[in-house]
Amino acid sequence: MAAFECVICLSIINQLFKMPELPEIETIASNLAPLIHAKIITKVWTSDLKMRSQLSEIDKQFLPGRKVHNVTRVGKYLVIELLEKYLLIHFGMSGRLIVTQNVLEMQKATRSLRHIHLCLSFGDFLILYQDPRRFGSVRIVSKVGPKTTRQLSKFLGIGFEPLSEEFGAKELFYMTRGISRHIKVFLMDGKKVAGVGNIYAAEALFRAGIRPTLPCFKLNIAKCSQLVACLKSVLLRAISKGGSSLRDFSGLSGERGSFVDEHLVYGKRENCVICNADLRRMNIGQRTTTFCPSCQR
Ligand SMILES: [Zn+2]
Structure with missing residues (x-):
């Protein structure tokens, strides 16, 4: 875990509050996948502040002990796929993920723990979702309905994936x-x-x-x-x-x-x-x- 001795940010603190688009989310997903694939979520914490959507108490009880099966993207959502459910993160206008070995390391590098609204612990490292403007969302969708990410896309009302063969x-x-x-x-x-x-x-x-x-x-x-x-x-x-x-x-x-x-x-x-x-x-x-x-x- 030497690579995580200091904070590695998925996105640098911004002043322009640009919303990440397909290529940026795709990059986040492909970088995050090797880090959390087959890893087990050990703890979950959320802030009490209102976002566009946030995990419920039931969701928070469900997540610990669940293994990550895949990390992908649907529309502008980062999709963390578990066995029975999808954990979706939408970055809104100002969301970012921070990977850190511990909170003290993160505090040293960013000088701020403000605006953290989700913390997923994977035992020896943490993934934090930080979102000053809180237009982002975190939610769980059961696979009972959408069994594939393509079905998930339809379930979420998302249009054509522009890179798919179906879009011509x-x-x-x-x-x-x-x-x-x-x-x-x-x-x-x-x-x-x-x-x-x-x-x-x-x-x-x-x-x-x-x-x-x-x-x-x-x-x-x-x-x-x-x-x-x-x-x-x-x-x-x-x-x-x-x-x-x-x-x-x-x-x-x-x-x-x-x-x-x-x-x-x-x-x-x-x-x-x-x-x-x-x-x-x-x-x-x-x-x-x-x-x-x-x-x-
Ligand atoms: Zn011209």
């Missing part, structure tokens, strides 16, 4: 018929497409040459095909780079996700990398969006 140009085309809202807002709706937020919607639309404000019904099949291809490639590339670090996110190893270096529009103030036009910023669906007025039509 035809699906996007049919889903967007008769819909007049902006395509960017549609992409960020987790009930339609899972796990895509402000960063990856903006980056995929730029790469596809599609204006974020385009009404959905105006996407023809060629544009749908282009957008699906760009969304898949941007998400895969981001996963391969450990996600995007925006002060607030880094992988379990503490290394920061380097896809931020490949952002072409998100958070950019430079000119367009393709045509050199001034990038334009506007508010779409209460989120700042940057796009190129010349390349994106």
Whole structure:
């Protein structure tokens, strides 16, 4: 356990409170899996403060003694799979996980034990969920209903997994018929497409040459095909780079996700990398969006 002599954070304290998206949760899941796979939860503690959802007393009595069978992602949920139930963590706006050997070590490194709302003990190390704004949620779902993670996704009302084979140009085309809202807002709706937020919607639309404000019904099949291809490639590339670090996110190893270096529009103030036009910023669906007025039509 030498690697855990000091605190290893899944995400660095943030000031921007960016919500992690599919590639960041995927990175958390793949880093967490080898650490807790086949390990047994020995103790559970939760704070009394209200979050979007929190474990009940029954849940807290259930968890000790349970073995972790798998760690994966569904939508923007981190899924810790047990034999009979799923333990789900949604990071909300500001949630992060901290892995530490003991609380004193964590206190030394972070100088704060505030905003901890869940502590899972695995005997020789702890996983803490910290969430200053408390938009995150922790919940248990029984496998009596959803037996697979795919069924779990449906149970939670989550839309298409964008990297699945089931999500293609035809699906996007049919889903967007008769819909007049902006395509960017549609992409960020987790009930339609899972796990895509402000960063990856903006980056995929730029790469596809599609204006974020385009009404959905105006996407023809060629544009749908282009957008699906760009969304898949941007998400895969981001996963391969450990996600995007925006002060607030880094992988379990503490290394920061380097896809931020490949952002072409998100958070950019430079000119367009393709045509050199001034990038334009506007508010779409209460989120700042940057796009190129010349390349994106
Ligand atoms: Zn341009």
